[in-house]
Amino acid sequence: MPKINGNEIRPGNVLEHNAHLWVAVKVDHVKPGKGGAYAQVEMKNLRNGSKLNERFRSADKIEKVRLEQKDQQFLYETDGMLVxxxxxxxxxxxxxxxxxxxxxxxxxDGMTAVIEYYDAEALSAxxxxxxxxxxxxTEPVVKGQTAANSFKPAILDNGVRVMVPPFVAQDESIVVNTETMEYSERA
Incomplete structure (x- = not known):
């Protein structure tokens, strides 16, 4: 595995530190008035979800892990497990x-998800x-309510609540961004 310097760590990097796999969540580069610069890294353990704050100087060498990504199709759920x-x-x-x-x-059902593997162990999806x-x-469409940038609550077919523009009506299909969990556009 390639080793990188402590100042090269970026959010989203997967690192091997203290015999565990961590993903860098937040990285702050600090240059104090006295002493050397360092990167303050907030990391999340990929296996158990615990968090860790660590300082890395530019001279520190960290192992950067490459995860293998595979497209896999969702089939069904059984006993709290996704197949x-x-x-x-x-x-x-x-x-x-x-x-x-x-x-x-x-x-x-039938959706393709990207599963990330480390050796043969699936770490994330x-x-x-x-x-x-x-x-x-959702609330009914009200005429003349388009002047202000307003949103109204709506419940989706999967039970999730999102905020939608006032012109979107019940039984309409919309596109939802799964990263921000927000309304994106009409389908």
Missing amino acids: FMDLETYEQIELPADILGERRPFLQ SLPQKVICKIVE
Whole structure:
């Protein structure tokens, strides 16, 4: 694995530190008036989710880990486990449902997700950036309410609440950004 200097750490980098795998969540470069510069790195453990704040000087060498990414199709959920199938080998794997966190409701049957592997261990899963959902409940459209940049609450078919523009009506399909969990556009 390649080693990088402490000042080369960027958010999203996966690092091996103290025999654990960590993802850099936040990186602040600090240059105090006295002493050498360092990077203050907030890291999250990929296996158990614990957090750690660590300082790395530019002379420190850190192992940067490359994760293998595979597209896998979601098949079904059973006993709190999500079953995915590799699109090339047709091999099936089970991952805990909480691997997706708050984005879990956006997972739909047959959807292709990107699973990140370290050796043969699946560490994370990410959904497509945009997903089409149907609005099952929202306030009715009110004429003349377009002057102000206002939003109204809506409940989607997967139970998630999002804020939508006033012109969007019930039973319409919309595109939701799964990273920000916000309305993106009409479908």
